[in-house]
Amino acid sequence: EAGVAQSPRYKIIEKRQSVAFWCNPISGHATLYWYQQILGQGPKLLIQFQNNGVVDDSQLPKDRFSAERLKGVDSTLKIQPAKLEDSAVYLCASSRGDFAEAFFGQGTRLTVV
């Protein structure tokens, strides 16, 4: 079975610019997660979708971050405007259900300069 696909793999932008990341989860997986991972640290949950509804976005900086999951499949995460502290790896993961095992994509490494 194909894994979680993310693009782009790398992105370098200047502060105050906008950027978008894309995720295609494993087919049939209802739950989709976006995590932010600072180098050498554990992933921090930004937003969790169940199908196309939001389950948890308590740690999403909503003044600059937004995410959507149209039709309950693919998802995009957007940052506008970006700050230097947004430099991190953004990981997408999916699972069959919210209590099932999560499978991760390779992530998008964002550098804000």
Next chain:
Amino acid sequence: TQLLEQSPQFLSIQEGENLTVYCNSSSVFSSLQWYRQEPGEGPVLLVTVVTGGEVKKLKRLTFQFGDARKDSSLHITAAQPGDTGLYLCAGTMIAGGTSYGKLTFGQGTILTVHP
């Protein structure tokens, strides 16, 4: 405040040594997962433990879930350089105000095994 506390944060050992990584919380989890992550890659699931007191073995790796489902440990016997990586524990608990599970990670343990 970190919901899941991992210790140690860094571990540097010689090939052949044994080691244990701990994952502790004051919260009860429905399940707990251990992941291994290599540079430039996403975390890869090693094991899921669900029942309090459960012990699972994966070759040289032994995973244990605490009786109260608040803590877990990962023990590696005779570590090898290929075991080098970031080890993450992650717990599933009910997201506030919903009936959905939420997967929360510890801060990770960076393991380096020297030949």
